Amino acid sequence: MNISLILQMAADTESERIGLVCDTRRWSYGALLRAARGAALNISKSTCSYVALLDESSEAAAIALFAAAMAGVPYVPLNYRLSNTDLGALLSRIAPAYIIADADRIRQLSSEGRHIVRSRAAFVAEAESMADAAIPTDDPGDGIAVQLFTSGTTAAPKAALLRHANLVSYVLGTVEFGSASPQEAALVSVPPYHIAGIAALLTSIYALRRIVLLPAFDPDDWLALAASERATNAFLVPTMLSRVIARMDAGVSAHPPALRAISYGGGRMPIELIERALKLFPDTDFTNAYGLTETSSTIALLGPEEHRVAHTSSDPVVRARLGSVGRPLPTVQIEIRDEDGKPLPPGERGEIYVRGDQVSGEYRERSALDAKGWFPTRDAGWIDAEGFLFLAGRADDVIVRGGENISPGEIEDVLLSHPVIADAAAVAVPSTEWGEAVGIAVVTKPNLPPPSEDELRTLIRNRLRSSRVPERIAVLEALPYNEMGKLLRRELRKLFQS
Amino acid sequence: MKPGTKLKSTVCGTEVMVIRGSGTVVECGGAPMVEERPAEPGSINPRFAQGTQIGKRYVDAAGTLELLCVKPGQGSLCIGGVPLQLKDAKPLPASD
Numbered sequence: 001m002n003i004s005l006i007l008q009m010a011a012d013t014e015s016e017r018i019g020l021v022c023d024t025r026r027w028s029y030g031a032l033l034r035a036a037r038g039a040a041l042n043i044s045k046s047t048c049s050y051v052a053l054l055d056e057s058s059e060a061a062a063i064a065l066f067a068a069a070m071a072g073v074p075y076v077p078l079n080y081r082l083s084n085t086d087l088g089a090l091l092s093r094i095a096p097a098y099i100i101a102d103a104d105r106i107r108q109l110s111s112e113g114r115h116i117v118r119s120r121a122a123f124v125a126e127a128e129s130m131a132d133a134a135i136p137t138d139d140p141g142d143g144i145a146v147q148l149f150t151s152g153t154t155a156a157p158k159a160a161l162l163r164h165a166n167l168v169s170y171v172l173g174t175v176e177f178g179s180a181s182p183q184e185a186a187l188v189s190v191p192p193y194h195i196a197g198i199a200a201l202l203t204s205i206y207a208l209r210r211i212v213l214l215p216a217f218d219p220d221d222w223l224a225l226a227a228s229e230r231a232t233n234a235f236l237v238p239t240m241l242s243r244v245i246a247r248m249d250a251g252v253s254a255h256p257p258a259l260r261a262i263s264y265g266g267g268r269m270p271i272e273l274i275e276r277a278l279k280l281f282p283d284t285d286f287t288n289a290y291g292l293t294e295t296s297s298t299i300a301l302l303g304p305e306e307h308r309v310a311h312t313s314s315d316p317v318v319r320a321r322l323g324s325v326g327r328p329l330p331t332v333q334i335e336i337r338d339e340d341g342k343p344l345p346p347g348e349r350g351e352i353y354v355r356g357d358q359v360s361g362e363y364r365e366r367s368a369l370d371a372k373g374w375f376p377t378r379d380a381g382w383i384d385a386e387g388f389l390f391l392a393g394r395a396d397d398v399i400v401r402g403g404e405n406i407s408p409g410e411i412e413d414v415l416l417s418h419p420v421i422a423d424a425a426a427v428a429v430p431s432t433e434w435g436e437a438v439g440i441a442v443v444t445k446p447n448l449p450p451p452s453e454d455e456l457r458t459l460i461r462n463r464l465r466s467s468r469v470p471e472r473i474a475v476l477e478a479l480p481y482n483e484m485g486k487l488l489r490r491e492l493r494k495l496f497q498s
Numbered sequence: 499m500k501p502g503t504k505l506k507s508t509v510c511g512t513e514v515m516v517i518r519g520s521g522t523v524v525e526c527g528g529a530p531m532v533e534e535r536p537a538e539p540g541s542i543n544p545r546f547a548q549g550t551q552i553g554k555r556y557v558d559a560a561g562t563l564e565l566l567c568v569k570p571g572q573g574s575l576c577i578g579g580v581p582l583q584l585k586d587a588k589p590l591p592a593s594d
Contacts, residue, residue: 001502001515001566009568013552142502165502172517172566176587177553186592200594206553207592233592263593289593298593330588 001168002142004069006206007033013178014208021185021229022059022213029205032062038130039067039123043098046116050094050147053077053192054087054101056215060120061192062201063127064100065146069164072140073098074147077193081483084109090149090157091115093364146198147364148293151482159364160293169357170199170296171206173331180209183258187231189214189222189240194484196235196266196289199297209233219243226256234259235289237266239485242273245280255281265289265298267485268391268409270416271323278311290325290391292377294368296358300334300389302326317384323413324388332356335374336383349382349405351395380407397489399428400436401467408489411438411470414463415456420448423479427489429472429496439472439496443479450475472496499524505531509542510571512550519563524582526550527573546581548574555585 007029010019015030027035043051051068053061053075061077068075076094078087080101088109091097096114099106100123106115118126142164149157186204188211190197204211212229214222217240226234236244241264248255262277262284269288278286285304291297302310302325310322328334335343336350344350353374361368361375369375380392392398392407399406408426415424422445429439444450451459453473461469480491499505500520506513507526514524514531524531528543550556552570557563558577564585565575575582 001517005515005568009552012569172555174590174593176589179589186594196594203592203594209592235594261592263591265593285591287591287593291593301590301593303591329590 002069002140002164003145003167003171003202004036004066004140006168006171006202007036007066009177010205010208017182017208018210019205019208020059020062020211020213022057022215025059027059027062029208032059032066032205034131035059035063035124035127036066036070038133039063039127040070041130041133042126043067043071043073046098048096048098048116049073050097051075052091052094052097052099052101054080054099054105055120055192056080057188057190057192057197057213058120058215059213060100060123061197061213062205062211063124065198065201067127069145070140072143074144074161076147076149077191077198078149079151079191079193079483086157093159094147148193148195148198150293151484151486160360161362161364162293162296162360163362166296166358166360167198167202169331170298171202173329173358174298175203175206177206178208180204180207183230184232185210185212185229185258187212187214187222187226187229187234189217190235190237190266191484194266195291195293195297196237199291200235219247220252223247223252223256226259230258231256232258233261233263235263235265237485238264238269238273239267239481241269241277245273245276248280259284261285261287261304263287263289265291265325267487268393269323271413272416274307274322275311278307288325290389292379294359294361294375295332295354295356295377296360298329299332299354299356299359300325300328302388320390321384321388324384324390326389327387328354328389329356332358334383334389336381337376341370344382346383346385349380349392349407352377352379352381352389352391394489397427399426399438401431401438402434404467406438406468410464411440411460411468414460415440415442417463418451418456418459420444420451422446425479425487425489425492426470427492427496429493431471437471438468439474439492440470441474441476441479441492441495443476499533503533504568505533505565506535507531507571507573508536509540510573511569512567512571512573512575513569514550514556514565514567514575517555517564517566519558519565522563522577524563524565525576525579526571528576529573542573546574546576547572548581550575555587556582557585558582
């Protein structure tokens with residue numbers, strides 16, 4: 001089934017209901033469908049092989065996603081923050097493409113003359129002008145709907161492929177059609193090239209939940225838009241939530257009046273931060289979502305009730321689940337495996353494998369699925385006795401000290417419990433004795449002197465085992481993050497090597 | 499039919515997408531569903547006229563077949579005269 005049917009169903013059911021708000025413009029489902037059909041016609045005429053978006057979030061992202069699906073070509077949202085060199089390399093992999101972007105930027109980037117480039121305004125205007133001429137095209141098939149380049153924190157970006165079947169399976173498995181009331185509005189502030197940004201368009205439209213787009217995240221703008229558009233739902237990555245809370249703590253804005261549910265994911269949520277958020281938003285439902293690009297977004301959820309139970313429990317096992325990503329969706333299977341690929345029992349740490357119709361695990365170059373359809377996530381984790389999944393960092397980030405596997409997260413949690421420490425990271429440092437040992441980088445709260453190295457070592461020795469005690473300690477102004485709030489551990493490893 | 503096939507009623511406006519199952523003849527309003535709608539609609543069998551709802555999923559008792567209704571109509575869905583059931587959807591919190 002082609003994902004364009006999602007928008008078609010929404011428009012058939014509630015043509016006049018407002019489905020998307022961006023800047024000052026409000027789009028009904030019917031208007032979005034007409035624009036997508038017009039754009040599909042223009043894309044088909046161009047005979048381009050891809051539709052690329054090199055822009056912030058806007059109605060153009062939604063129109064391009066569905067128009068590409070109707071035209072039967074992959075939609076490729078690109079990270080507009082990449083350098084010209086990196087972007088040029090990606091553009092050469094999708095030529096010829098119909099690109100929605102700033103034309104001057106594309107000319108600087110690409111000597112490839114076969115691309116067709118439209119500004120956001122021109123793309124939308126041309127789509128609307130064709131809308132009345134547009135008749136449903138030939139069956140566009142249900143091949144590749146979306147191609148996303150992975151962030152390439154370790155190597156050259158891989159082209160992850162999501163088929164219509166993967167995305168539709170995710171949407172049908174997680175959302176009931178038309179389940180949102182006309183009052184509901186989802187505030188979407190993740191960039192369009194992130195899987196959560198794409199999933200938000202699909203699931204919100206299928207639920208008939210109005211999408212309110214914030215083109216570029218800023219905590220004050222987020223709070224203001226949440227209030228003025230009476231957003232009921234929002235998705236944030238942990239760094240965004242942390243910035244929102246910092247502004248509220250500074251007394252900048254009142255509580256968004258209609259906000260009922262916040263989901264978060266896309267990075268590690270420090271326990272302190274979620275506890276603070278639960279106190280600050282006592283009437284808000286929190287949902288932690290764990291997923292990857294290659295799995296069409298969410299595969300495991302910690303729901304609102306589970307947050308409350310964990311937050312208020314005196315049982316340490318239950319309480320610890322506030323730091324878990326919950327349980328697998330009913331439509332996916334999750335297994336923890338050792339290095340030889342053997343499934344591990346509850347409580348034992350290994351690599352997270354996932355299987356299900358929404359799991360693509362497919363790259364342009366090859367499929368990463370094993371013979372039985374399992375996808376190795378490269379995330380490390382374990383499952384507790386009641387099936388709650390805990391993440392323990394990327395499999396590549398595990399510190400192997402004399403054969404003992406150490407998860408950076410356990411050390412970071414202890415460091416963050418220190419009253420003076422604002423941020424902390426643990427990475428592997430080379431050790432002649434152990435192969436690898438622990439190195440830590442810490443950031444202190446404003447205007448506070450850092451604790452002594454002895455104090456930090458004692459803290460870790462007392463709370464964890466002696467093997468966790470850091471060999472190297474660095475005090476930094478800030479830790480290196482990418483724009484989605486992912487910690488760049490390779491930068492820290494480099495720091496300790498120099 | 500197979501997953502991805504769109505089936506249309508010959509007696510009402512119902513259209514369904516096949517999510518799971520293949521090679522089965524699905525009836526709507528008492529008449530077999532087809533991929534290309536005939537020029538003249540047939541008449542609905544009043545015994546099979548409970549209607550279909552957009553966005554609902556319909557399954558057989560054996561769990562081998564699943565259909566998503568993408569356009570609603572007056573007919574009801576059956577296999578060999580046995581009505582299909584609405585699939586129970588366990589609500590999940592919004593996560594995107």
